[in-house]
Amino acid sequence: MKQTIAFGNILLKDMRNYYLKPPNISWGIIFPFAWMLMMFVKTKSAFHIEEVFSGIVAMSILFGTTSMLSVTITFERKSRSFERLLLAPLRIELLILAKITGAILFGIFNSIIPVLFSVLYFKAVVTNWTLLVTGIILLSIISTLLGLFISVSAKEVFEAQTYSNFFRFPMIFLCGLFIPVAALPVLIQPFSYLLPVTYGVDILKYSITGDNALSIVLDLTLVIMFCFILFYSSLFFIKRKWII
Amino acid sequence: MKEKIIEAKNLTKNYGDFTAVDDISFWVDKGEVFGLLGPNGAGKTTTINMLIGMAKISAGKVYYNGVDLTKTIKKAQEIIGVVADESNLYDEMSGYDNLCFCGSLYGLSKSDRENRAKDLLITFRLNEAANKKFKAYSKGMKRKLTIAAALIHNPQILFLDEPTSGIDVASARQIRDLIKKLNEKETTVFLTTHYIEEAERLCDRIAFLNKGKIIKLDSVSNLINESKDENILEVVLDENICDRVQLSEKLNKKFTYITCSFINDNTIRIISIKPIDISPIVHFLSSENIFIIEARLHRPSLEDAFVKLTGIEIDMMKKEKEKK
Numbered sequence: 001m002k003q004t005i006a007f008g009n010i011l012l013k014d015m016r017n018y019y020l021k022p023p024n025i026s027w028g029i030i031f032p033f034a035w036m037l038m039m040f041v042k043t044k045s046a047f048h049i050e051e052v053f054s055g056i057v058a059m060s061i062l063f064g065t066t067s068m069l070s071v072t073i074t075f076e077r078k079s080r081s082f083e084r085l086l087l088a089p090l091r092i093e094l095l096i097l098a099k100i101t102g103a104i105l106f107g108i109f110n111s112i113i114p115v116l117f118s119v120l121y122f123k124a125v126v127t128n129w130t131l132l133v134t135g136i137i138l139l140s141i142i143s144t145l146l147g148l149f150i151s152v153s154a155k156e157v158f159e160a161q162t163y164s165n166f167f168r169f170p171m172i173f174l175c176g177l178f179i180p181v182a183a184l185p186v187l188i189q190p191f192s193y194l195l196p197v198t199y200g201v202d203i204l205k206y207s208i209t210g211d212n213a214l215s216i217v218l219d220l221t222l223v224i225m226f227c228f229i230l231f232y233s234s235l236f237f238i239k240r241k242w243i244i
Numbered sequence: 245m246k247e248k249i250i251e252a253k254n255l256t257k258n259y260g261d262f263t264a265v266d267d268i269s270f271w272v273d274k275g276e277v278f279g280l281l282g283p284n285g286a287g288k289t290t291t292i293n294m295l296i297g298m299a300k301i302s303a304g305k306v307y308y309n310g311v312d313l314t315k316t317i318k319k320a321q322e323i324i325g326v327v328a329d330e331s332n333l334y335d336e337m338s339g340y341d342n343l344c345f346c347g348s349l350y351g352l353s354k355s356d357r358e359n360r361a362k363d364l365l366i367t368f369r370l371n372e373a374a375n376k377k378f379k380a381y382s383k384g385m386k387r388k389l390t391i392a393a394a395l396i397h398n399p400q401i402l403f404l405d406e407p408t409s410g411i412d413v414a415s416a417r418q419i420r421d422l423i424k425k426l427n428e429k430e431t432t433v434f435l436t437t438h439y440i441e442e443a444e445r446l447c448d449r450i451a452f453l454n455k456g457k458i459i460k461l462d463s464v465s466n467l468i469n470e471s472k473d474e475n476i477l478e479v480v481l482d483e484n485i486c487d488r489v490q491l492s493e494k495l496n497k498k499f500t501y502i503t504c505s506f507i508n509d510n511t512i513r514i515i516s517i518k519p520i521d522i523s524p525i526v527h528f529l530s531s532e533n534i535f536i537i538e539a540r541l542h543r544p545s546l547e548d549a550f551v552k553l554t555g556i557e558i559d560m561m562k563k564e565k566e567k568k
Binding site for chain 1: 296297298299300318319321322326328330332333334335336337345346348349350351352353393
């Protein structure tokens, strides 16, 4: 019970202090909206929402979560308030779960605008809603965990931002968000398959068009596997680097 | 017989080849104020960090209430409150919200943490600033709220790392009074400070730590008694001396029965086993064109014991700390 109270209040504190602040809410709305608008203006009448839907959803999640978690954790470490959390009689796994849950929820929130816009305004047809929701949740988890992994390496807030961009921008091109992995040069394709976001995007594509590059079972297995690898490797480094 | 609430046995901390804490052993009795005193880099914070679970223990064991918690230090965190050397609450949250949040980390129910937060705000005379954001607090207020946050779950042991460092005199005094009151209510206090007078006033027992080793551990009265067999004279000069080392050496050479050292730019401390005859010293200094404006006999203090045992000048220790 005590652990649950602590978990809930860390999550609530992060939501109030970081994620539900007006600049972040507006980011979650404006960012995907701007991308949708750009696609619409660029392609005019020949705009096929299904082609960009998964890319915009994935990018909204990726950009919302990775930097948010890495910046907030680095900021709290710098101000030493994170020390207070480490000093609480709370299992470190649970503490980290509480920290990442806020970012995961923020990622899911970021995906709502492009989904609503695509379905209600552009009349996009989603072939499998369950898989779409699963894909959004998994992408939010994996992007958040990438943010956690970044925060373990960063000492300063600007470092966290720089590292986030270092990972995020190449992912736009490498993970099949707008350019299918198969259309990339053969030499680059192995890098795409090393990145977990590739599999998350593939799940989203399948849920919308029913067409994807890999088998859905393989996508789901690999994303979940990457989640565990990132979570436990981050935990290992946190214990090693932050409790010295 | 007193109950040992903390016991550290052969505690060691290595960072690569460097040994920050070197095989130290001590215990803290339930309800006492235990002080760890030493210069910068002596290993005080590392020792605290090992006891509270913020640093891994390289060797040795830590017992809380007789139970070995070396490998499961998280369990000890339920009964301890920690005040770090810097205030570490959330800037964007109010004082009241900060306290409630800290209470939740220890699993206190909503009503319990709210009541406790209100009580602590009154005790620390912060109730009028309860709804102000933490970032708007003065340094002294921040320190007080940080201590209040460490007490939110009624810990058995309170760890205080330099509690009055860098705050105004009034707040420092209030914090010292609060520590005394807490101790009267049976809270065990583990304190590090570089203010020797503070340690003398608050602590029951003190460990002098230098270069990772405990040089001496005893009650304050016993430590002071160590210096009682010495005569100490403080001589204030009419001007600041540039080459203090040279003048000290000259005096030590000329008067072999005394030991001289500067405690600041114009004050010499003269220590001797025999009673000190000041007239030859006055003559000698006059011949060097240095004149005495004041001379006073010094009552042995903890500071003297510290200087005698560690060879570290207090003035240097304070300057180092302030630089930090």
